[in-house]
Amino acid sequence: MKFSRKSRYGLIALIDLAVNSKTEQVSLCSVAKRNGISAQYLEQIFAALRRAGIIKSVKGSQGGYLLNHRPEEITAAQVLEALDGNYHIEEEVSPEGSSCQGISTTIQTMVIDEVNHKLDDVLQNVTLADLEKCYLENEEYNQNMYYI
Amino acid sequence: MKFSRKSRYGLIALIDLAVNSKTEQVSLCSVAKRNGISAQYLEQIFAALRRAGIIKSVKGSQGGYLLNHRPEEITAAQVLEALDGNYHIEEEVSPEGSSCQGISTTIQTMVIDEVNHKLDDVLQNVTLADLEKCYLENEEYNQNMYYI
DNA sequence: CAAAAACATATTAAACAAGTAGGAAATATA
DNA sequence: TATATTTCCTACTTGTTTAATATGTTTTTG
Numbered sequence: 001m002k003f004s005r006k007s008r009y010g011l012i013a014l015i016d017l018a019v020n021s022k023t024e025q026v027s028l029c030s031v032a033k034r035n036g037i038s039a040q041y042l043e044q045i046f047a048a049l050r051r052a053g054i055i056k057s058v059k060g061s062q063g064g065y066l067l068n069h070r071p072e073e074i075t076a077a078q079v080l081e082a083l084d085g086n087y088h089i090e091e092e093v094s095p096e097g098s099s100c101q102g103i104s105t106t107i108q109t110m111v112i113d114e115v116n117h118k119l120d121d122v123l124q125n126v127t128l129a130d131l132e133k134c135y136l137e138n139e140e141y142n143q144n145m146y147y148i
Numbered sequence: 149m150k151f152s153r154k155s156r157y158g159l160i161a162l163i164d165l166a167v168n169s170k171t172e173q174v175s176l177c178s179v180a181k182r183n184g185i186s187a188q189y190l191e192q193i194f195a196a197l198r199r200a201g202i203i204k205s206v207k208g209s210q211g212g213y214l215l216n217h218r219p220e221e222i223t224a225a226q227v228l229e230a231l232d233g234n235y236h237i238e239e240e241v242s243p244e245g246s247s248c249q250g251i252s253t254t255i256q257t258m259v260i261d262e263v264n265h266k267l268d269d270v271l272q273n274v275t276l277a278d279l280e281k282c283y284l285e286n287e288e289y290n291q292n293m294y295y296i
Numbered sequence: 297c298a299a300a301a302a303c304a305t306a307t308t309a310a311a312c313a314a315g316t317a318g319g320a321a322a323t324a325t326a
Numbered sequence: 327t328a329t330a331t332t333t334c335c336t337a338c339t340t341g342t343t344t345a346a347t348a349t350g351t352t353t354t355t356g
Contacts, residue, residue, distance in 0.1 A: 027300085027301065027302090028301080028302075029300090029301080043302080043303080043304090046302090047302095047303070047304080050302095050303095057301095057302060057303085058301090058302085059301070059302050059303080060300075060301060060302075061298095061299065061300040061301055062300070062301075063300080063301050063302060064301075064302085065302090
């Protein structure tokens with residue numbers, strides 16, 4: 001499984017978009033600044049997210065990015081898929097003529113398939129709406145803490 | 149999460165050992181040949197497994213390797229740990245002075261911690277005994293198929 | 297027209313993966 | 327004791343990936 005900085009930045013940026021682009025587009029630059037991400041790197045990430053249909057863009061001055069779907073419809077799985085490619089552990093053909101076919105099959109079914117299933121279990125069931133909610137609740141909590 | 153060829157080879161080799169070194173040590177070379185793995189590469193893998201206390205070695209001519217514990221006591225998690233290092237998705241400190249602390253925390257708790265928990269769930273509960281059993285059952289099944 | 301922004305492509309430095317090379321040390325066996 | 331076998335150890339190589347940078351072009355608003 002891959003979970004690179006790219007995916008991490010992607011999720012951060014999408015939560016940022018969910019919170020900050022409710023009504024209109026938000027510039028990449030502002031997202032980058034708010035979250036301490038290199039703007040040029042974030043461009044590559046947004047390009048991939050746009051190609052995957054997760055966000056859409058408005059060109060030109062005062063342009064920016066918006067979510068292309070409701071937060072409830074965007075899953076962590078989709079985001080990782082768009083940025084890091086297949087997040088599953090990939091099957092590997094066992095070497096020609098070796099007698100480990102059976103062993104490979106065993107590892108595939110007892111370890112790899114199991115892990116992949118659990119990954120789906122988590123990643124397809126966390127939506128951007130969940131993430132946004134969790135974030136806002138934490139913020140609220142921290143605000144309250146501050147005033148005590 | 150990392151699941152490199154190194155770990156895959158390690159698991160293959162350990163199942164091979166479980167099956168073939170019941171009574172006495174088995175040479176690395178024979179394990180490598182049976183499973184189509186480069187012997188020199190497998191040496192590095194066995195070295196790591198030995199340092200981790202998962203296997204033990206008998207030096208000299210007619211020497212070889214054996215499991216250091218009963219198969220029920222060796223988990224997939226231990227093997228991956230020994231070969232690929234920590235298999236968890238690792239936490240990453242968010243960039244200094246950025247305001248994404250909250251967002252990072254959200255991703256950590258809702259995605260990363262969840263995935264890591266599920267990984268443990270699978271990997272700490274699959275033992276070499278399970279793998280060996282599954283392998284032998286498959287073999288038996290294939291044998292029967294062959295004679296029909 | 298000028299500034300702001302998205303869009304696009306190439307390059308780079310560092311790390312990692314998967315192996316190879318070459319030998320030193322230990323030991324069973326002849 | 328000599329030899330072959332086998333573990334053990336360190337360094338090197340080659341290709342890929344990651345996380346960026348660099349350098350623009352295009353589009354649109356004011």
